[in-house]
Amino acid sequence: MSCKNWGFCDLSVSRNYDLKYLDLFEKFGFNTIALNSHVEESSDEPKKKKKKGEMKEKKDYIPAPVDIPKEIVASTNLNILQRVTIELSDASSSYKLTNSENLKKYDIIAVVPKTLQAFQFVCNTMDFDIITFEPETRLPYKISRKLYRLAIERGMFFELMYAPAIKDSTSRKNIISTAHTYHAIGKSKNIILTSSAENNLQVRDVHDVINLGFILGLNNNYCLEVIRNNSRKLILKAEGRQRGKFYLNVENEINE
Known part of the structure; x- marks a missing residue:
């Protein structure tokens, strides 16, 4: 990543999205997107006995x-x-993340804490960029003001998505409920709004997304900040995580 004009951002587009329709985001007013790979929690398979000399x-x-x-x-x-x-149920899975070479290749890391223990661990210990929840179900536990505030202080953002809310009434209710929870316990601080689009039919224009934010308890001005300023802050935070703490990133620009 580098110092660019990030503009309006959609930081969650399914990796299954047909890439030949990426130009739709540009036509709809977006400057930046993030292709999202969702990783379900791995089950520990029984170890097979190695044969002698086998690598x-x-x-x-x-x-x-x-x-x-x-x-x-x-x-x-x-x-x-x-x-x-990445889905996460407890702290024991964290060693797999620290040993993952592929994880280092990603610009943004998000986590789905499946249990309260995992949520506490993420807020206190792990250096992730986004905390998100599955829209198909309600929040699986109560989020405290203390943990919400701690996550914000550590530079993490909470995600709301609109595509699942458009295609499914249950997801819509759950997403609205989650949005109101964030407002009640944290005044909707450090919120990002993404599409989580799986196909081109689920993508909406920037201005439509701003209007959708009203349903999620965000006024127009703050929704504008959510999909532009907050997303930019998140990208810079993620860049800092990759490079280590830094204050200034200087690049040479050659004018032809």
């Missing part, structure tokens, strides 16, 4: 980022980032 196979349960064809990159002005979203 131990090293597996990485985090998949490699989406391979974007060069012609797609050349045909768009979009900033295209890579994001991974």
